[in-house]
Amino acid sequence: MRVKDRASERSSDLASQFMLRKAEREGIETAWDRLEKQQPQCGFGQLGICCRNCNMGPCRIDPFGEGPTKGVCGATADIMVARNLLRMIAAGAAAHSDHGRDLAHTFLLVAEGKGNGYEIKDQDKMMALAAEYGIETQGRTKEEIALDLAKAIYAEFGKQEGPIQFTRRAPEKRVELWQKLGVDPRGIDREIVECMHRTHIGVDNDYTNLILHGIRTSISDGWGGSMIATDLSDVLFGTPEPVKAVANLGVLKEDEVNIVVHGHEPTLSEMIVAAASDPELVELAKKHGAEGINVVGMCCTGNEILMRHGIPIAGNFLQQELAIITGAVEAIVVDIQCIMPSLPDVAACFHTKVISTSPKAKFPGATHIEFEEARGYEIAKEIVKTAVDNFPNRSAAKVSIPDVKAECIVGFSLEAILKALGGSLDPLIEAIKSGAIKGIAGVVGCNNPKVKQDYNHVNLVKELIKNDILVVNGGCNAIACAKAGLMTLEAAEQAGEGLKGVCKKLGIPPVLHMGSCVDNSRILMALAAMAKALGVDIPDLPVAGAAPEWMSEKAVSIGTYFISSGVFTVLGTVPPVLGSANVTKLLTEGAEDVVGGKFAVETDPFKAAQLMIDHIMAKRRALGI
């Protein structure tokens, strides 16, 4: 009797398939199993027509029209869907902006001389930021400038009146439009607070008004909190430059102490990387019988250390449990966001320690070692030592590391791309005008077990490059493409003739890794630069965006700030808005007339690619190229 192989249906990644089979043999539950148990999922939730915002509820709207068509307060489907969407944007923006706040705090500590292990690595970028904030630099020490800059950026979070400085990096026409629409953000925290206020019972009940505020909030994330996180991470840890690296679970080593860093903030992962090369700790590892200490990353914090140091990346979102299941991980060190609370349960089957570090993110069953920037290196050493001391507890019989990994070239910050182009965008713009490159696609976002892992990510990107569209990416999509070998110079062979030629000439892969999810702000800056160079606004550019396997609320904020910036964005999993025809219409049609960008929903990656290609070709025709 042939047993159906579920692993190959759940993931298109060979390493994941290998681990899923091991999980099944050993009876370890994964996210995929839990999704199955949840089936069928509630249709009211899927449609977005369930409201729990007050205790007169919980309310549901009958989409078939026979049952209730309004909540107790009178909220219609339009109101419920819009309010729910606004709360998703708020949560996503809050996550990104809080990350930015933490980076701003670290920068402030460094500026105050309390850095203790952190320092200003990119002096030039810091000076450029100071100039942007109008901070006096003549005849002042860099410490004085840094302090003023740190205070100015920190203040962006608590502002009551705008503008948020980085929003002014957008093209003038864009900023004017935002001002005209009343969506120019006033302060990072303020917009999120107002989301929560407006969605309280009996406040904003106009779905267009709610979504406009959602647009404003998303802008305060993309051109605010996230952009601050990106730029300050560059100042503190260095602006990424092209670097070779390796991706997938095969980067775990049988003969070394394996430490997985997972989560989002480089303030932690950079310290772990540094501590892992501390001679004392390496010595200790050898004493325990290990050849060395192998730090690998996962998800966005993995992307941060990948981009800046070429630290190997073990996998993306859906592989976090699978990494532990290899049996070869001494510690998985986590901070915030996208960390499954199931990790300690999976780790309990092995010797693996789940080490939580943030006071904001605790997990039952994890070992909590609270990380403070002021004692960053010291605490990182404590964490690494905990992992090293755990090495003798590894059970060789339980170890099985899939021999699957791929080489990649990453580190394409906007600065690095400009350098690769020879110092200006002109070669790229010429290539676009000549048609060698038809346009640029930004492909981002998470994994979601509702989609065969990486199937949408990789196939969408392959279709795009086949059609001479240069792909810039980040987040879990970038990791998926790295694992699929799309980030090598050889990958240009999979591109159309035009793109292939450009890649070979410039010595770049056809898919450029721009970083973590806050680094989607790099894509925004690239769009602004291109628009300025061509003398147009962002909606006129031959570009499109996609989030082929998104799941998080952060993705909702990202998608919203991309359409608010004028980018056509295709979503690969269905958002909970279909319960309101009006909201759906606004997001997929009307938004284009208002902000120049709109959403499309397409679960098939080949069809999604076609939507993006058609859009790009139409923009080309409109530009007359």
Next chain:
Amino acid sequence: MEGNIFIDPERCLACKSCELACAVEHSQSKVLFQAIFEEPRPQPLVKVELVREAPIALERLTSPLQCRHCEDAPCIAVCPTRALEKRGIEGPVLVHEELCIGCKWCVLVCPFGVIGLRRDGKAIIKCDLCFEREGEPACVEACPTKALRFMTVAEFGRERRRKALAELQRGLVLGKEQRLWR
């Protein structure tokens, strides 16, 4: 109250309010906020299952399913202790728990898979059409989209005949207007 539970899967959104309401109705307290703390924990006698998957909720097909209260019930035929009994022409098939030995032959022969096991394993459990409840079965009352309805076969037939005839009449009127016949 005689009647049957009629299912319209196209109306089902898999919210499982029916499961919840059924469990509460068959609990000791019959109140949700107490039922969740009872020992043994209440069990639903109706279950919602996926029929056909689709990424968009309204294109997906899911359905609740409970005992069909068969007239010539396989479970009644096979029960060695005669613990199962059909009561009334459009009434429930009931289990007399004190007679049930938990042999599970009925579970084996039920073509609908709607017989379950009590948590302590001492008897089988199945939908009893809420025969002791005042009003409609709890699942029917709980369903927010009217995917579950309670009526006699006569009533159901009448409703469907009227609907079919309304369609026909529309066709007749249209045909007349387009002069397809006199």
